[in-house]
Amino acid sequence: MSSPRVLIAAGGTGGHVYPAIAIADALKEFNDNTDILFIGTKDHMEWDAVPKAGYDIKSIWISGFHRRFTLKNILFPVKLGSSLVQSWAILSQFKPNVVVSCGGFASGPVGWVASKKDIPLVLQEQNSFPGVTTRLLSKKARKIFTAFEDADRYLPAEKTEVAGNPTRKNLVEAETGEAYEHFAFNQAKKTLLVLGGSGGAKSINEAMAANIDELHNEMSLQIIWQCGSRYYDQLHTELHTDNYDDLRLVDFLHNMPEAYEVADLVVSRAGALSCSELALTGKPSILVPSPNVAGDHQSKNAQSMAHEGAAEILDDSKAKETLAELVNKLIFDQEKLKEMQKAALKLARPDAASDIAREILEIATKEITG
Numbered sequence: 001m002s003s004p005r006v007l008i009a010a011g012g013t014g015g016h017v018y019p020a021i022a023i024a025d026a027l028k029e030f031n032d033n034t035d036i037l038f039i040g041t042k043d044h045m046e047w048d049a050v051p052k053a054g055y056d057i058k059s060i061w062i063s064g065f066h067r068r069f070t071l072k073n074i075l076f077p078v079k080l081g082s083s084l085v086q087s088w089a090i091l092s093q094f095k096p097n098v099v100v101s102c103g104g105f106a107s108g109p110v111g112w113v114a115s116k117k118d119i120p121l122v123l124q125e126q127n128s129f130p131g132v133t134t135r136l137l138s139k140k141a142r143k144i145f146t147a148f149e150d151a152d153r154y155l156p157a158e159k160t161e162v163a164g165n166p167t168r169k170n171l172v173e174a175e176t177g178e179a180y181e182h183f184a185f186n187q188a189k190k191t192l193l194v195l196g197g198s199g200g201a202k203s204i205n206e207a208m209a210a211n212i213d214e215l216h217n218e219m220s221l222q223i224i225w226q227c228g229s230r231y232y233d234q235l236h237t238e239l240h241t242d243n244y245d246d247l248r249l250v251d252f253l254h255n256m257p258e259a260y261e262v263a264d265l266v267v268s269r270a271g272a273l274s275c276s277e278l279a280l281t282g283k284p285s286i287l288v289p290s291p292n293v294a295g296d297h298q299s300k301n302a303q304s305m306a307h308e309g310a311a312e313i314l315d316d317s318k319a320k321e322t323l324a325e326l327v328n329k330l331i332f333d334q335e336k337l338k339e340m341q342k343a344a345l346k347l348a349r350p351d352a353a354s355d356i357a358r359e360i361l362e363i364a365t366k367e368i369t370g
Contacts, residue, residue, distance in 0.1 A: 003033040004364035007094055009110035010102035011040035014049075014197070015126055015273040019353075020102040021053045022166035023124065026357035034361070037094050039087070039106050046104070060086040060106055083109040091117060097364035098122060101137060108133045115140035120363050124356060126165050126272030127297040128304045130154050142363060145356050147272055147349075148304050163356050164349025165276035172281060172350075174257035182258045183224065183248055190331050191222040193263035193283075195253070197290075200228015201269050204288055207319035208267075209239060212247070214324045221331070222246040224263070226253045265331045267314075267323070270302035278310070279347040284340035285311040286326055288319055309343035 006027060010020035020038070027034045038057040040046035050057040060083040087109045091099070099114035101107040102124045111133065114121045120142040125134045128148035138144060138155045146152055147165040180187050192215065196204045205227050208215075215221050223246060227235055232251035235241070241249050253259050260266075260281040268274045270287040278285050287305060289298035305311040314326055330336060349355075 002031075002365060002368050003035055004031065004098070004361055004368065005035045005037075005094060005096045006098050006100060006360060006364060007037050007039065007091065007096035007110070007114075008100045008102060009039045009104070009107040011044050011046040011104035011106045013104070013199075013271070014045060015271045016102050016104040016107075017046045017049050018168065018273055019124060019126060019166040020046075020100070021050065021055070022168060022353040023100065023102070023356055023360070024053070024055055025169075026166070026353040027360065029354070030357055030361055037090075037096070039090060039110050041105055044105070058090050060090070060109060080109065084113060087113040088117075091119065097367040098360055100124065100360060101133065101141075102126075103131055103133060108136065111137040111140070120367060122356075122360055122363065124163075124166070125151055125155070126276075127151065128272075128300040129297040131297070143359060145352075145359075147276060147352075148301070150300060150304055161359075164352035165272055166353035166356060167273070167276050167280050167350075168256070169353075171257050171260060171277060174261040176261055179258035179261035182255060183222070183262060185222045185246070185262055189220060189222050189246070190264045191224065191262045192327060192331065193259055193266045193268075194223065194225040194227075195266065195268040195274060196226060196228055197269045197271055197274065200226070200231050200251075201288070201290065202231070203316050203319050204267065204269070205231050205235060207288075207323040209235060210320045211324040212239060212244065215327060216244050216247055219324075219328060219331075220246075221327075222262075224248045224250070224253070224259050226250050226259075228252070264337060265327065267327070270298040270305070272297075272301055275301050275305055276349075276352075278305070279344045280350055282341045282345040282348070284330065284337045284344065286314050286323075286330070287311045288314045288316055291316050305344075305347070308347055310340055310347055311344075 010016045038050045042059045100122045101111040123141045123144040128150040144160045145163040152160045229251040266283045266285040270289040287302040289302045302313045
């Protein structure tokens with residue numbers, strides 16, 4: 001069996017990194033001889049997450065360009081030039097048959113260099129509104145995999161394919177009884193899962209803190225609240241969390257399959273990966289799009305989910321005032337939850353990673369055989 005060489009550029013956030021790792025895992029499942037190398041940046045989560053997943057990673061010196069004036073932008077031209085030189089060196093040494101861009105700071109320079117070296121470029125776009133990197137590289141790409149049909153209107157139609165976002169396979173493997181036991185929860189009570197993304201979400205945390213008594217005491221909800229490491233100590237101290245028997249406040253959730261299994265309703269940001277995981281697990285959700293992301297793509301992701309009936313949208317600026325009311329309206333309405341579950345599952349694409357990996361290997365094989 002041939003040994004394809006695949007270079008994957010991804011980084012910055014879990015929304016870019018985890019789909020990239022899922023693709024890498026699928027590549028290995030199809031052909032264990034596949035040689036995979038990641039490119040990312042040292043100061044973001046990929047530097048830890050990729051080696052933990054069992055893959056090698058090299059770094060380039062690059063960061064985002066801020067839309068408002070900041071001193072960091074002065075260094076951007078220097079970083080960009082350095083990253084292009086570093087990308088050229090890595091690609092020349094590794095000699096990949098295919099380069100896969102999954103978004104994030106590293107993807108731009110790596111993708112541009114790949115196109116200049118005539119290496120087939122594959123893009124995987126997670127959001128319903130494609131990021132700047134995807135739009136810039138789309139003309140040079142051999143293939144573009146999208147997660148939402150809405151994204152196709154911004155990209156070359158002849159190159160795009162709606163494949164869904166690659167997600168972790170183990171998300172739907174938790175046993176119900178064991179999951180409830182893990183959190184020491186009662187299956188007879190309703191459970192609310194609150195997610196703010198890998199770094200937490202300030203406005204969601206503030207809304208939860210303002211409404212915790214109503215949610216926990218008055219509604220008698222069991223609550224799993226992932227608040228982010230930067231907010232954990234302050235919330236743990238200010239809320240006196242030991243006073244809430246059915247509250248599980250954590251900085252980061254390492255046991256997502258169990259958390260999704262026990263959740264009746266999820267409050268979450270509307271990042272692409274979060275939306276894909278909600279669809280895969282069939283979880284009704286209240287989506288609170290972040291207003292602080294490029295292209296307002298989280299609002300577009302949330303609208304795609306809500307349009308299909310899988311989610312309700314909660315405005316970030318009104319979260320503190322209306323969160324409890326919306327949770328109360330949904331979580332005790334069993335028929336509504338069932339309708340939202342069905343709608344979410346219809347959006348799921350559990351084979352996304354495999355479908356993308358299969359085509360990547362086909363492209364690599366053609367390059368190898370000439």
